[in-house]
Amino acid sequence: MHTSILRNRVTRWGTAVLLAAVPAATAVPAQARPVSSALPATGQAALWSAGRLTVSGPVAKPQPIASVTKVMTAYRVLADHPLKPGEQGPMITVLASEVSAYHAARRNGESVIPVAAGEQISEHKALEAMLLPSANDMARILARWDAGSIDGFVARMNETAAQVGMDNTHYADPAGVNTATVSTAPDLLRLDQNAMANPVLAGVVGEKSAAVPVAGKVRNSNPLLGTDGFVGTKTGWTSAAGSCLMFAVRQGAGHDRDRLAYGVLLGQPGGPESGTIFMAARRMAAAARAGR
Template sequence: MRTPILRRRFARWGTAVLMTAAPAATAVPAQALPSSPLPPTGQAALWSAGHVMTSGPVSTPQPIASVTKVMTAYQVLTDHPLRPGDQGPTITVLASEVTDYRAARLGGESVIPVAAGERISERTALEAMLLPSANDMARVLARWDAGSISGFVSRMNATAALLGMRNTHYADPAGVNTATVSTATDQLRLDQMAMANAVLAGVVGEKSATVPVAGTVHNSNPLLGTDGFVGTKTGWTSPAGSCLMFAAREADRHGGVHMVYGVLLGQPGGPSSAKVFMAARRMVDAARSGL
């Protein structure tokens, strides 16, 4: 049977924690072996065919940088659902948000240009936030959704609790605040939920999009369109290190399609380092070998 075979492979790889069925399942210790496809640094979690393997201190919350924006998008689409193909309501950018953009740009944050009175649809705003990882658009969406950023952050934390993300706390919608923390296993659960939303999955799977004022923006994830990768979100700050939430489609030996989900937190390398993407490829290749 396929499931026992995969489980034996996961056990042979060796992990800090092995769980069956879902990220919230009871953890069973497994011996860590040097042959594990998961990186030896930071935290990592991989879901494949109903099994999860992890490495690192996955019960210890740590900063997650712009991976935070997946929850921001998930929350916006929970509060203001869209159907595939819909643009949704129009959001008007406030003058104060232009001031925020300028300050964030001077501070070295990842932003896109905005203008006072700019009108942007909900879907396009999601593209502007998720593809180039624009912190200013994350704050625009938060204010529009809940009336205030603090109110939106409260909603994020309430949703995290509902999803069983017990080691997660959101302090901002962009991931700049180092008090925004989570674990690889918590974010793995969110990855699956986010990719189950057709609109969110569609946005994170886009290589580029056209938005007002900024023009064409490009996805910061170079894995898209290669080896079955279809999402999800990159992230980097100095305190968080290099982070990546990913999803990939894999054809199994029975002719079906199998989804693989993974999260990497606290990995070495700067914001443009290829190391985290190489680690994700190794993880997906390992999951593929177990099918």
């Protein structure tokens, strides 16, 4: 797709969508540097630092991505309903059918957040409820509110993926539970950069905790946040996807403080409590700071 067409769409959708903001090389594994020892030998990984891409694993093979899916959900919601920093946005009414769906998802062992029929939650609070504790039910509520139906929203997710240049990505649901929702580390790296360019989305994934209606205080599922320069982005885990992580980390101090490196890890061993994936992310961040 030509850059001029992308720019026209950016203008039409507003400043929340920065479709042309990421260098094209992030989507082309063949242009990557040789595999660094800082990247894990398992699963697949990608690191973007100082204008250079490093990858490892089968990065051209799409695989399930679990809850990192919710970054695209938030990105698309903010494209359709842009917010400025500090704004709460329009109110969303939770439907009785969505409360029933919450209970069903909870019985199935999904990551969910309590909701109540008729509950009023702002767009910003809904994004916090989805992204911090990784609530699948809030992802579905946001999708229905944004597009009128979950299926309609998923179609929009795939449109956006194509426009961003995520050629090896397919979304089948807004939460990442469906194993047909697949992507690659380089594709998600491109999304990570675009998402963090949105100050509202970057602000939400940078919160350690937030207070939301009904559920009360929720905490960010990313233990790296606020340590060693990590400022986002999203965790994920399912038995099919393994441990997954998108992250953004500051390059250093001084003039480098505002320069970010971005990383993606997919299909890593260990469950969400093992910590293996977070140790891998720390090694990648250290390599980025060292310029390797």
